[in-house]
Amino acid sequence: MKEQITDKALIKQYIQGNEACLEMLINKHKNKVFTTILMIVNDRYIAEDLFQETFIKVIKTFKSGKYNEEGKFLPWVVRIARNLAIDHFRKAKRMPKVTSQDGEDIFRTFEISERNREQEYIRDQRDETIREIINMLPDEQKQVLVLRHYGDLSFKEIAALTDVSINTALGRMRYALNNMRKIISEKSISLQ
Amino acid sequence: MDNTSTLNKLIQLSYSELPESQHEELASQVSDSYELSETFAVIEELKTLLDGEMEAPNPTSVKIILEESQRSSALEMH
Numbered sequence A: 001m002k003e004q005i006t007d008k009a010l011i012k013q014y015i016q017g018n019e020a021c022l023e024m025l026i027n028k029h030k031n032k033v034f035t036t037i038l039m040i041v042n043d044r045y046i047a048e049d050l051f052q053e054t055f056i057k058v059i060k061t062f063k064s065g066k067y068n069e070e071g072k073f074l075p076w077v078v079r080i081a082r083n084l085a086i087d088h089f090r091k092a093k094r095m096p097k098v099t100s101q102d103g104e105d106i107f108r109t110f111e112i113s114e115r116n117r118e119q120e121y122i123r124d125q126r127d128e129t130i131r132e133i134i135n136m137l138p139d140e141q142k143q144v145l146v147l148r149h150y151g152d153l154s155f156k157e158i159a160a161l162t163d164v165s166i167n168t169a170l171g172r173m174r175y176a177l178n179n180m181r182k183i184i185s186e187k188s189i190s191l192q
Numbered sequence B: 001m002d003n004t005s006t007l008n009k010l011i012q013l014s015y016s017e018l019p020e021s022q023h024e025e026l027a028s029q030v031s032d033s034y035e036l037s038e039t040f041a042v043i044e045e046l047k048t049l050l051d052g053e054m055e056a057p058n059p060t061s062v063k064i065i066l067e068e069s070q071r072s073s074a075l076e077m078h
Helices: A007-015 A019-041 A044-064 A075-092 A107-125 A128-136 A139-149 A153-163 A165-186 B003-014 B020-032 B035-050 B059-077
Strands: none
Touching: A007 A044, A019 A044, A019 A075, A019 A139, A019 B003, A019 B059, A044 A075, A044 A107, A044 B059, A075 A153, A107 A153, A128 A139, A128 A165, A128 B035, A139 A153, A139 A165, A153 A165, A165 B003, A165 B035, B003 B020, B003 B035, B020 B035
């Protein structure tokens, strides 16, 4: 069986100048990182931007020599992505409103229009049903679910990140899975 | 082990987060108990559904990242 090259080896070779190793590293983890971001921001366009920002930040850290080899790569990237997503929401709240003649916030109108288009797209897609269910979960449960399942953070890491005990993190995951199961059952969703 | 604690352990088992000895012990209990194996199967099924939601970024995003890396590497050389 062909041995997969480790993240540590890919990073080392990239820092030494092998650009191809960066591409391999990104391709290995891109889906998990992107899905984590998408689940947090729930907007594909924003997720694409944040995905780029995340890895550009990763590159800068590698090139500055500040990357800590002791931690796992994917959880580290996911933490960066999550922080950027939080920053994005903070900035969005601070953006000044521009109103149209009738007093409506024109960006809100645009946002609603875009959101309706996005919602329509979501409704048309059978595969989006599970994503809708995830979005129905309380934020605390959704966060643990997304960070564990897509972000590959351990429950211990999630507990530290969200400032709770590991039992609380596990409890939120337990509730998240249970609530998912209930919603699926209530909606009699066929997932075949 | 109470029900809550059991469920927590099953979740940790499913995500391979238990120490090896606990992992083996619980895996053995799961295979010996109809109730535990049913509960574990539900967890695994939900995880499979979650896996189905995995999405890929647009290839353009990856291209932009790689171009930025090459650009910054070129700048370092000068």
